Amino acid sequence: MPKSIAARLALGYGLLLAISIAIVCGVFYFGTIGVLDRSVDRKLILLSERLAALYAPEDSTRTSAEIAHLLTDRTDSDTEIFLLVGRDGHRISGNLSNWPMADSPVGKLLHVHVTREGRRVPARLLIRDLIDGSRLYVGRAMLESDSIRTLVLRSLAYGGAVAVLLMVAGSWLFRRQLEARIGQIRRTAGEIEAGDLSRRIPVTSDDEFGKLSGDINRMLDRIEHLMEGVRHVSNAIAHDLRTPLGRVRNKLDGALRQQQTVDAWQHAAHSAIADIDDLTRVFDKLLQIAAAESGMRPEYFTDIDLQQIGADIVEMYEATADEQGVLLVQLYRDELPARGDRNLLGSALASLVDNAIKYAGHGATVEVSAGQDARGAWLAVRDNGPGVPAGELSKLTQRFYRLDKSRHLPGNGLGLSIVAAIAALHGGSLEIEDAGPGLRVRLRLA
DSSP, rough: OOOOOOHHHHHHHHHHHHHHHHHHHHHHHHHHHHHHHHHHHHHHHHHHHHHHOBBBBBBOOOHHHHHHHHSSSSSSSSTEEEEEOOOTTTTTEEEEOOOOOSSSSSSSSSEEEEETEEEEEEEEEEEOOTTTTEOOOOEEEHHHHHHHHHHHHHHHHHHHHHHHHHHHHHHHHHHHHHHHHHEEEEEEEHHHHTTTTTTOOOOOOHHHHHHHHHHHHHHHHHHHHHHHHHHHHHHIIIIHHHHHHHHHHHHHHHHHHHHOHHHHHHHHHHHHHHHHHHHHHHHHHHHHHHHHTTTOOOOEEEEEEEEHHHHHHHHHHHHHHHHTEEEEEOOOOOOEEEOOOHHHHHHHHHHHHHHHHOOOOOEEEEEEEEEETTTEEEEEEOOOSOOGGGGGGTTTTTTTTTSSSTOOOOOOOOOOHHHHHHHHHHTTTEEEESSSSSSEEEEOOO
């Protein structure tokens, strides 16, 4: 068998078509020649029974007269064969001058050659023994039937040859189209393997290959997005983590180079430990994002109440909001059931509330709400602070991206990335929009 799946499918298609052609030809042949043969056989049997019924052992004249009449009535007279032979083997009447031997099968229809009126012809013959040992031969010359059979066979041969040529052409076209579609996928895969992640498979139809190409393209979009995220994270780690690592090194190096008191050594050590703890928290958040994006947590989903999660987070951050001069409120409503991971959703909502308190500013109001619409349930945090420039909204979920370019406010730019990953884990998304004034962030579930 060929290794190519296209070749195997084309071969299977060809074999199936060849079998179909053979079946059609067989049905046509037996539906024409077979019908003619069966019609001849029925006539021979009826004539044989009729002549045998007329025969009398002591007087064969009635049978001979009927044979003579049948041979001269101009109904199939040019093909009819009759012969009456006495029990002594002598010819009594009929138009055969040469007939099968006495040991030929009796009562069976035979295909034989006989001499009829001095001409040797193929015949369909039925031999019957009469009551006194005489023998009756009834047959039909098959010259016309053989001509029809030859014509039908020749027509089937020509038609079969044309069908085979069409079958070969169809198999070749089938294989070529299949290999062309698969070739597009393979070429695109080769270009992607060479490093061009922007390549996509052309979708030219809505058939199975078109749907497969669309599925692969969506997978490639996701892979490209993840690879861009990896590159961005790598660049951000190199940029954002080098500074705190350099600061830790400088502190320890300065403590080693200078004469220090025990208190100074302790201060340098505590300061270095604090910086290292900050770095550890950054990596912990990166691991949280990776865990959320891995999609391995749905088995922990349970029935939850989004309204209660909002109430718990508001209660937890009330003191912090008071210290910052921010009014933190919850928009109450009835119980809102959903399904998800309570701890992850609570952590995500806490991150949104923390960001709102941090960036809304003194005197602002932060509202926490939960709701449901045609697209599903959601948790939302809205503030009336200064908001975010429209050009920056799409960048807020990038890892290590911070609106505070001066890095004066605490944070590492990973909070919204974690929230977006948690939303994706729940089959939803993170929606960020201008609230005019302020910002509205909605964590939507599936």
